[in-house]
Amino acid sequence: MRQADDYVLLGLLAAGLVETGRRLQRLADVVPSEPRARGAFSPQWREGVTQLWWRFQDVGRPAPRNDYAVLDLCRLPFGEWPVELGVAASDRESALIDGGAVSEFALEAARVRHGDVEGQLVEQRLFQELMLVARSNTRPGRTAQDGYVRLRRLLIEHPVLSDLEVAALEQEFPERPADGEPYVMAFVRAAYERRPAEDGIDLVACGECRIPLPYAYGQPVCGTPGCATQPETLHLETLGFYWVLHRAVRRFIHGAGVFELRVFKELKRLGLDPDLWAAMDALDVSFAVDREGRRYWGTNEKDWESPGLLARSFSWPRAPACDRRFLVIPTHRARPTYLRDLEAELVGRLPADLKVEVVSEKRLLTLVAKEHRAQGRRR
Ligand SMILES: [Zn+2]
Structure with missing residues (x-):
């Protein structure tokens, strides 16, 4: 059994920050002396603050006294919060506010919560x-x-x-x-x-x-x-x-596409003839790994700061059918801890018959090359 999910709590605060930030242009403008700031906090934020209060209550610690104390907390990496948050190890260095602005983690958390409207x-x-x-x-x-x-x-x-x-x-x-x-x-x-x-x-x-x-x-x-x-x-x-x-x-399209296209081009260099966005974007990059076209591998490329949030937003399509499925992480994110955390966070979130392998960009290419060697095919 999973414990109460702290990503839900963080998602509420993140969605609240995004909404509040939109109202106030810059979060740096939120200062106690500023009357404009009063009433600027959104309902999401209120709900997040309430959940946070209970979270502190549960472990018998004094909760932040007001919105400004919660904002201060939002500037701290999760690993330094006075309550132990149940987040992936590689998310412990993230915070909700980074350099006075809503962080990348918070944007992703708000996206997961709202379904990225x-x-x-x-x-x-x-x-x-x-x-x-x-x-x-x-x-x-x-x-x-x-x-x-x-x-x-x-x-x-x-x-x-x-x-x-x-x-x-x-x-x-x-x-x-x-x-x-x-x-x-x-x-x-x-x-x-x-x-x-x-x-x-x-x-x-x-x-x-x-x-x-x-x-x-x-x-x-x-x-x-x-x-x-x-x-x-x-x-x-x-x-x-x-x-x-x-x-x-x-x-929303260009940034993700640059990564997808890079993997596509790298696979082409290995002598494959990959498909881009098969079945009108069900898969990002997919390909027959053998010359006869009998074995089809599918990949989805994802560039997320938070493995915990990526796992919560991830799904795999039933069609086209694939012999192997890969969730591919770009080189600049694919530290061993990130990959391990992502694998752990994915457990139990996908149907048992849809096994998805978490790999780095490099690892995918290595697996393809290995497969080619096994088939006695030259690169
Ligand atoms: Zn550039």
Whole structure:
């Protein structure tokens, strides 16, 4: 039996912080002397604080006296809280507030709690536009799945587009309703925002992930998880405009996609012919591991700060059927303790007949190479 889940308590406080932060712009603004702060705390926060009070009560320790004392607690790593929290060992270094802002852990916890409402809205809207373009532009040699993969890759590999490139897309996906512009334009508008640029433009962008960089002081950061930002000048030929990925698309689709695409390319280098987003995104990257195509391995790539929260949000689809299933963790997260914690947290959360192996990016490639050697196949 699992004990009462402290991730629920942390999820409530996290959701409360996200909501409160939204109301006050910056959590640093929450100071006792500020009358504006009174009544700014959300119902989630109230519920979290109440649960916290009971949590302290249970172990006979004095609970934080007010919201500001709870906020102070939120700045402490979980391993230093006066009550022993039941969280994975690698989560003990995390806190809910980090450097005056809602932490990555807190954002993930709020996401697990609410089922990631904002992310789902962004994804659903784009998915609808994408499907419309893909389904209406099928022809011999191009299935709807091909069109889906082509456009989804575009979002990941081209966070910036010139109007000339968008015009080329209209040629490639010409289908349109009787009285309007090509469906692909609705997709472009849903994913990108248009900015003026007559006669070309020079942008500073990350050379690795191509995200445009703000003109910040010091070292600019692209914000793509695990990306070592490499500023480069990017020249675009334009007639009048260029297009930049919307912030939300960047956060919910581009960042995850960079990791998925990297695994896809690494597997290709091993001589495989992997599928991207099989069955319209049921799996991230999947592939036949033998030449005859009899043994199919599926992978889902996940880049989460917290193994405890990842385990609570994770599921595996029934279709397509896979002979082996892998939950793949990017190199920059895959410390042995993280992998062990994730495995432990997953126990009992997936159906018994869907065995999922937790592996690092590197380990997946090693397993594929090993399988190839066993088959007497050259790399
Ligand atoms: Zn980058």
